Amino acid sequence: MHPSAPPPALTRFRGVRAFLGRIYRAAIATRLSEVSRQVRRERLTYLPPQKLRSLERLVAALERDGVDGSFIECGVALGGSAIVLAKLGDRPFAGYDVFGMMPAPGPDDPPSIHARYAEVTSGRAAGIGGDDYYGYRDDLVHAVEQAFASAGLCVDGTRIALHAGLFEHTLRPERPVALAHIDCDRHDPVALCLERIWPVLSPGGVIVLDDYTGAGACGTATDTFLDTHSDATLTATRPHGIIRKR
Ligand SMILES: C[S@@+](CC[C@H](N)C(=O)[O-])C[C@H]1O[C@@H](n2cnc3c(N)ncnc32)[C@H](O)[C@@H]1O
Missing domain, CATH: 1.20.5 (Single alpha-helices involved in coiled-coils or other helix-helix interfaces)
Structure with missing residues (x-):
């Protein structure tokens, strides 16, 4: 040996x-809904089945409990989880992303995130199932709109809107928000999204942190936020973090 x-x-x-x-x-x-199966079949999402299933259950619970507000997603990429949220929630949906090359990580992100960024910017990254990496496409927002259309959803700018650009510039959600899915891997954008969304989140509303237990610093940014917001409760850490507003 x-x-x-x-x-x-x-x-x-x-x-x-x-x-x-x-x-x-x-x-x-x-046990997944047809729309979640579709986005997996079409290789539109990085989320494993257990995260999609958890999103589905959260949507159903918010509908059942009558929690008021729209759904939003920070980190759309090819549109997979965004399509699931927009399809299952009979409410306004807004997705935020650069829809291009991912932004550079910052000093609070660990070496693995910097290494992934170096791989992506070198032009050598592969996409889901060996597809081309989505960040190299120059028509990404158009492709995402088409993916919404093939799920029977029209990106019309009102019921469903996509906002292209850095969250710093685009994310100013209007009250009320019932569910926000933060799926952007990095420390600073996660911290920024939490601060911008929290004031407009409905009581009983939830923020889902896709990368809470991942290799990045999303967990650190979230824990710092929780330390300073006494009306926020971390109700789950797996398969993703879930914060509920009292
Ligand atoms: C992991 S992907 C999202 C995956 C997607 N939710 C899915 O279903 O597969 C993260 C996305 O966040 C975007 N992103 C990260 N930081 C950002 C920022 N500061 N502003 C805008 N987009 C950002 C990246 O460009 C990338 O498209």
Whole structure:
């Protein structure tokens, strides 16, 4: 055995864990709505089935509890999770993204995020399932509008709007918001989105932090926010972070 090779028992344990993980994801996938299946089939989302299923359940709970307000997403990329939210929520939806090359990370982001950014800007990044990486496309916002259209949704600027540009410049949501999905991986944009959305979030409304337990600093930015907002409760950390407003 090579001196740096992991012990056989550990290799076996990892294999079993990966196998069980695949079975779990496959089981969840069978319970997804048709629109979530569609965005997965069309390779429009990076979200695994358990995150899509959790979004679906949150939408249903907000409808059931009559929480007032629109849905928004910060970090749309190819439009997958945005389409799910816009389709399942019978409300206004607004998506925010640069719709182009991802912005540079900052000093509070860890080396893995900087390494990913270097790979993307080198031109060598691959997309979902071996597709071209979406950030290299110069017609991304148009492609996302078309993806909405094939899900039966019209990006008309009122019921459904897409705002292209940095969150710093575009994100000024109007009251009330019932659900915000923050899916932008980085420390500073997560902190900015939380600060801008919180004042207009309805009581009982939720903010979903896609990367709360991920390798990036989203968790740190969120915990800092929670320390200074006594009306915010972290109700889940997996499969993503969920903050509810009292
Ligand atoms: C992980 S992707 C979103 C994935 C998507 N929700 C899905 O269903 O696969 C993150 C997106 O956030 C965007 N983004 C990150 N920081 C941003 C910022 N400061 N302003 C605007 N967009 C930003 C990136 O360009 C990227 O498209």
